[in-house]
Amino acid sequence: MKGLVYLISGAGGGIGSAIVRRIATSIECGTIIAHYNSNRKSVESLKNEFETKKIKLELVQADLEKKEEVKRLCDEILTKFGHVDVLVNNAGWVDDKEISERSYEDFEKTVKINLLAPFYLTKVFGQKMFENKFGKIVNISSTSGLILHSGSMCPTSIDYDATKAGVNVLTKNFAKEFAPYVNVNAVAPGWVDTPMNYELPEYVREEENEKILKNRWAKPEEIAELVWYLMSDKADFINGSIYEIDGGKK
Ligand SMILES: NC(=O)c1ccc[n+]([C@@H]2O[C@H](COP(=O)([O-])OP(=O)(O)OC[C@H]3O[C@@H](n4cnc5c(N)ncnc54)[C@H](OP(=O)(O)O)[C@@H]3O)[C@@H](O)[C@H]2O)c1
Numbered sequence: 001m002k003g004l005v006y007l008i009s010g011a012g013g014g015i016g017s018a019i020v021r022r023i024a025t026s027i028e029c030g031t032i033i034a035h036y037n038s039n040r041k042s043v044e045s046l047k048n049e050f051e052t053k054k055i056k057l058e059l060v061q062a063d064l065e066k067k068e069e070v071k072r073l074c075d076e077i078l079t080k081f082g083h084v085d086v087l088v089n090n091a092g093w094v095d096d097k098e099i100s101e102r103s104y105e106d107f108e109k110t111v112k113i114n115l116l117a118p119f120y121l122t123k124v125f126g127q128k129m130f131e132n133k134f135g136k137i138v139n140i141s142s143t144s145g146l147i148l149h150s151g152s153m154c155p156t157s158i159d160y161d162a163t164k165a166g167v168n169v170l171t172k173n174f175a176k177e178f179a180p181y182v183n184v185n186a187v188a189p190g191w192v193d194t195p196m197n198y199e200l201p202e203y204v205r206e207e208e209n210e211k212i213l214k215n216r217w218a219k220p221e222e223i224a225e226l227v228w229y230l231m232s233d234k235a236d237f238i239n240g241s242i243y244e245i246d247g248g249k250k
Contacts, residue, residue, distance in 0.1 A: 002029065003027060004031075009090050009117070010090045012036040012041075030055060043057075087122065089122065090140040092196075115163040130182055140187055142160070143188050149161075171241075187230065194220055218247065222245070226245055
């Protein structure tokens with residue numbers, strides 16, 4: 001028994017680590033490819049914690065802003081593993097800034113990491129899944145790609161919002177492209193307690209809490225739970241869907 005091959009981008013981050021943990025504690029065997037960019041320490045600690053004789057954790061590094069590194073990452077994985085069964089496009093970047101202060105280059109960086117990299121990874125690994133007649137792809141989008149967050153304290157991120165809307169469009173297009181064998185879905189979280197938001201001041205968190213029916217932010221594990229469901233056989237009839245997970249909007 002070799003099990004499935006899972007690829008999680010941004011596996012060392014808040015949501016990425018929770019997804020790796022959920023997979024590693026649920027499967028009997030398999031290979032989890034944990035991608036990271038700068039935070040090797042985090043993925044190494046996941047490897048130390050979860051690698052067993054039957055569950056392999058492979059660490060792969062790539063800066064997804066750089067197209068040569070995205071292509072190199074795909075080549076390396078295909079050479080070593082031949083294919084991926086489950087892909088989670090989780091790596092993401094945000095830089096809150098007023099529109100008037102945002103440069104062409106700022107916007108370009110966000111598009112490269114949040115949209116072009118998932119496009120290319122999905123194209124390459126999705127094609128292999130299609131040929132193998134099996135595969136699951138889950139994209140981590142955001143409610144920012146569906147609604148305009150507003151409020152006096154709410155940070156502005158026009159580029160991030162645009163890329164997450166783009167991820168939703170990718171999701172639906174790739175679901176069609178790789179049908180009927182590959183399920184491609186997206187999870188669109190609202191606020192989640194992860195390093196991405198650690199620098200936001202407390203008053204922003206309080207104001208944002210006020211807009212959520214559950215009056216709190218999500219834990220990364222709650223997002224990972226939905227991702228796990230979408231990659232399971234139980235979700236086989238779900239395809240091309242965008243799942244909001246935000247505690248409810250007031
Ligand atoms: N937190 C939220 O409130 C929230 C809400 C909705 C959606 N999301 C989405 O959830 C996903 C995970 O975010 P998170 O909240 O877990 O944030 P996080 O803890 O900051 O993790 C972000 C991950 O993205 C990776 N990454 C960033 N820039 C990269 C680059 N240039 N190349 C390769 N990888 C890069 C990071 O890798 P390294 O650390 O190794 O550099 C890290 O693993 C993102 O797509 C984010 O947009 C988050």
